[in-house]
Amino acid sequence: MSIAVQDAGLLSTVQDLGRWGRQHLGIAPTGALDTCASTLANWLVGNDATAAVLEMTLVGATLKFETDALIALCGGKFAATVNGQPLPLYRPVLVSAGSQVACGRAEVGARLYLAVSGGIDVPQVMNSRSTNLTARFGGMEGRTLQPGDRLYMGASSPQAQKLIAALKAQGKGKAIATTPFFISPTICHIPTSPLIVRVVLTEAFQQLQPESQTQFFQSPFTVSAQSNRMGYRLSGKPLAFQHYEERLSAGTVNGAIQLPPDGQPIILLADRQTVGGYPIIAVVASVDLPKVAQANVHTQIYFQAIALQEAQELYRAQQRAMRLCKAHLDLKLDMLQP
Amino acid sequence: MLLHGVGDAIYLGVLGVLTCVRQRPAPFSKRYNCCISTTSRMYSYMHIYPLGDATLVIEFGKDTSPEIRQRIRAVVAQLQTSPFQGFVEAIPAFTSITVLYDLQKITYSEAEMYVSKLLSITSEVQPRAGRTIEIPVCYAEAFAPDLKTLAAYLNLSVQDIIDLHTQPLYEVAMIGFVPAFPYLVGLPEQLYAPRHATPRLAVPAGSVGLAGKQTGIYPFETPGGWQLIGRTPIKLFRPDAEPPSLLQSGDFVKFYPISEREFFERSQQAR
Numbered sequence: 001m002s003i004a005v006q007d008a009g010l011l012s013t014v015q016d017l018g019r020w021g022r023q024h025l026g027i028a029p030t031g032a033l034d035t036c037a038s039t040l041a042n043w044l045v046g047n048d049a050t051a052a053v054l055e056m057t058l059v060g061a062t063l064k065f066e067t068d069a070l071i072a073l074c075g076g077k078f079a080a081t082v083n084g085q086p087l088p089l090y091r092p093v094l095v096s097a098g099s100q101v102a103c104g105r106a107e108v109g110a111r112l113y114l115a116v117s118g119g120i121d122v123p124q125v126m127n128s129r130s131t132n133l134t135a136r137f138g139g140m141e142g143r144t145l146q147p148g149d150r151l152y153m154g155a156s157s158p159q160a161q162k163l164i165a166a167l168k169a170q171g172k173g174k175a176i177a178t179t180p181f182f183i184s185p186t187i188c189h190i191p192t193s194p195l196i197v198r199v200v201l202t203e204a205f206q207q208l209q210p211e212s213q214t215q216f217f218q219s220p221f222t223v224s225a226q227s228n229r230m231g232y233r234l235s236g237k238p239l240a241f242q243h244y245e246e247r248l249s250a251g252t253v254n255g256a257i258q259l260p261p262d263g264q265p266i267i268l269l270a271d272r273q274t275v276g277g278y279p280i281i282a283v284v285a286s287v288d289l290p291k292v293a294q295a296n297v298h299t300q301i302y303f304q305a306i307a308l309q310e311a312q313e314l315y316r317a318q319q320r321a322m323r324l325c326k327a328h329l330d331l332k333l334d335m336l337q338p
Numbered sequence: 339m340l341l342h343g344v345g346d347a348i349y350l351g352v353l354g355v356l357t358c359v360r361q362r363p364a365p366f367s368k369r370y371n372c373c374i375s376t377t378s379r380m381y382s383y384m385h386i387y388p389l390g391d392a393t394l395v396i397e398f399g400k401d402t403s404p405e406i407r408q409r410i411r412a413v414v415a416q417l418q419t420s421p422f423q424g425f426v427e428a429i430p431a432f433t434s435i436t437v438l439y440d441l442q443k444i445t446y447s448e449a450e451m452y453v454s455k456l457l458s459i460t461s462e463v464q465p466r467a468g469r470t471i472e473i474p475v476c477y478a479e480a481f482a483p484d485l486k487t488l489a490a491y492l493n494l495s496v497q498d499i500i501d502l503h504t505q506p507l508y509e510v511a512m513i514g515f516v517p518a519f520p521y522l523v524g525l526p527e528q529l530y531a532p533r534h535a536t537p538r539l540a541v542p543a544g545s546v547g548l549a550g551k552q553t554g555i556y557p558f559e560t561p562g563g564w565q566l567i568g569r570t571p572i573k574l575f576r577p578d579a580e581p582p583s584l585l586q587s588g589d590f591v592k593f594y595p596i597s598e599r600e601f602f603e604r605s606q607q608a609r
Contacts, residue, residue: 020438023429024414025583026517125577135517135558137577200390248402249514249521251429251436253393275431275514283390286441311391312441319442 003069003116005149007062009103011229014120014139014151016052019128023251023274030130030138030270033229033293034111036188036322037075041115043326044072044092044183046160046333051119052129052139054151056112058296060103061145063114067097069153070117070164074185076109076294083175091182094167099175108191109294117164118154133229133271159333166336181332187325188318189291194220194300197292199257199282200311208281212239212263216281220300221265227297229271231258234301238263241279249275255284255292257303267292285311287318384457386450392426392441394449395434396457402432402523407511410435411588413457422452430587431512432521468588470507473555473570475546475593476601477503481569488531488548488565499567500595502526503546508553508591518557518575518583522591525553537563544569546593571596571604 015038018031032038032055039049054061060078073080073089080087080103082095089112095101103112122129122139131139140149156164163179171177205213221234240263252258256268258278267284268276269292284292285306295301306314385397396413398406407430414430417437424443429436439449477485477500489496508522515521525548533549538561541547545556547564556562557574574584585591596604 021427022517022582023427023438024513024587025581026514026519027582028517126582132517134560135575135577200388202389203387248432249512250395250431250434251514253390253436253438255390273515274429275512280389283393286391308388308391308446312445315391315441 001067001153003151003153004064004066005061005145005147005151006064006100007102008145008147008149009056009061010059011057012061012145013055013131013133013229014052014122014129014145015055015131016129017050018270019126019130019132019138022126026274027126028132028134028271028274029254030132030229031128032113032130033270034075034113034290036290036318037111037294038113038115039322040090040183040187040325041072041074041113042119043329044074044090045070045115045117046157046163047115047117047119051115051154052122054114054120054145056103056114058106058110060105060112061114062100062102063151065095065097065099065101067153068164068168069095070156070160070167071095071101072115073103073112074115074183075112076191077107077185078109078112079104079107080112085175087176088178088182090185091178092163092167094164094171094177096171096175106296110296111293116151116153117156117160121152121154159330162336163333179332179336183325183329187321189288189294191291191294194302195291195295196304197301198285198288198304198306198311198314199255200285200308201282201305202280204259204279205281207241207243207245207279208259209240209242212241215239217303217305220302223295223297223299223301225297229269231269231272232267232292232295234265234267236264239265239281245279247277247279249277252276252280253283255286255289256280257282257284269293285314287311287314386453388446389436391446392439394437394439394446394453396437396453397434399433402511404509406433407509407588416456417453422449424449429514431514468509468586468590470590470592471585472592472594473572474596474600474604475504475568475570476596476598477568478598478601480598481545481601482567484547484565485567488567492528492531494528499529502529503548503553503567504593504595506592508593510585510587510589510591512587513583513585516557516560517577518585520554520574520585520591522553522555523551525551529553531565533563534565535563537561541566542569544571544574546570568595569601571601571608573608 015032018029038053042051125138136142167177221236224233224235226233258266259281260278389395410430414428417428424440426438506524508524511521511523541556541562543558545566546568547566549564
């Protein structure tokens with residue numbers, strides 16, 4: 001009942017929605033960076049949004065399924081295959097025992113999520129299965145996947161069992177069987193080039209030099225190669241404060257845009273330090289965090305300021321769209337004939 | 339005892355204005371003037387403002403002090419024991435508390451109103467009493483790559499540094515940066531030293547370091563730029579324990595020197 005890792009890809013980790021409530025002990029929330037994609041992948045295989053998934057970055061893993069499994073791939077557009085044949089994304093797919101799934105490379109976006117029905121079964125540490133790469137715990141022994149690893153699956157939900165039975169009847173020994181329906185990949189955001197990222201400004205932003213304030217919106221920033229799950233280092237025309245003042249370290253948040261003395265902003269992500277001393281000039285709106293998570297090295301970003309209230313309304317609307325999608329999906333799955 | 343509740347008032351009294359002159363008002367922010375305790379007569383402004391769309395920050399001043407840190411711990415304890423609807427978590431720091439909330443359950447103004455009411459009633463709540471934890475440190479050369487050069491830089495002998503470092507009762511001002519990393523305050527002035535210009539790529543777990551006015555312990559191997567003067571065999575971070583961090587904000591730390599032999603014996607036990 002396991003999946004053998006033949007090739008681990010570039011940076012593949014087990015993640016769920018994060019380990020919240022421990023930041024006062026220095027423990028970053030970690031968790032999937034594109035929570036929309038990880039949630040949709042879980043829903044497609046009858047899991048709760050909180051089930052553990054595999055997050056892959058730029059180059060996906062190659063996996064050998066030793067058992068039949070209901071899987072879904074969501075996130076960036078990766079050229080995934082099963083036994084050499086194209087594997088559709090944003091659909092529930094039944095993969096038969098012995099199949100080799102190669103998740104391929106990113107063509108659009110940066111991260112791909114693989115959900116299996118029942119979730120990836122790794123021990124819970126502090127109420128989460130997310131990998132903490134800094135402190136090396138959680139997920140797959142606190143590290144990225146390696147060739148030779150085995151991933152185990154939890155028990156499928158009744159909804160997933162029904163779907164598996166229906167797809168088995170339809171598949172009849174083929175490597176894969178899938179449903180006629182799928183989820184639109186653009187339900188949360190549409191990848192654009194350059195990327196428009198909406199932010200809520202902070203008080204520290206007012207301390208920037210007037211030219212820097214204009215420049216923040218009018219000139220693009222590029223995601224540099226020194227980016228990881230802790231944060232994206234951006235490069236662009238350097239921004240400057242009227243008076244640079246490093247503050248006593250204070251709590252950080254996902255999407256916080258820090259400005260170190262070199263004037264090149266850093267967007268903090270889920271594996272960030274829990275406290276930091278660099279001034280935070282803006283924070284990415286929650287609605288755009290999944291979009292940021294799909295930014296690749298060299299992606300150009302333009303920032304756009306929105307009001308706090310607007311940011312909250314946009315996020316709530318996004319979550320409503322997600323729930324509506326889930327309701328439709330449930331309806332489709334209920335109508336399936338075994 | 340309370341002098342006054344804060345309610346919905348924006349400015350309360352002249353003191354609030356006087357103590358805030360260095361800060362410029364910003365949209366959404368409100369300032370509160372509140373009394374920490376009638377006995378200490380420590381007045382401080384409180385400044386509540388949003389940080390993005392799912393977080394609010396309570397700032398207690400520009401500079402940190404033991405009183406401010408105690409007040410912060412009391413408020414955090416109150417938030418953790420009686421959370422508001424939609425409360426996610428609170429990160430205490432030197433002068434501020436970062437409060438995360440679920441924006442699907444509560445708006446900013448609702449969260450702000452709750453927090454400001456809470457601040458008006460928690461003045462007298464005592465936080466958990468800090469424990470004193472003794473931490474053995476081996477200052478032997480093998481574990482203290484920077485001790486000799488630091489001694490030369492500070493114009494002290496190696497023994498002077500050990501004596502000075504083991505003398506104070508340090509306060510754990512906060513835990514953060516990486517899991518279980520304690521920010522310790524109370525370093526003797528003679529030991530103030532700069533960080534390395536280029537950080538080491540890997541500082542071994544248990545390393546005890548100095549930087550600026552602070553001393554700290556690396557819970558596990560990470561990159562780091564502090565001056566390394568010793569190593570402890572004690573494990574600061576144990577992911578399977580509850581709580582996973584040996585030290586908590588508000589605890590006190592006393593270092594004591596041990597020999598290399600003791601270090602290895604204790605390391606065996608710690609496994």
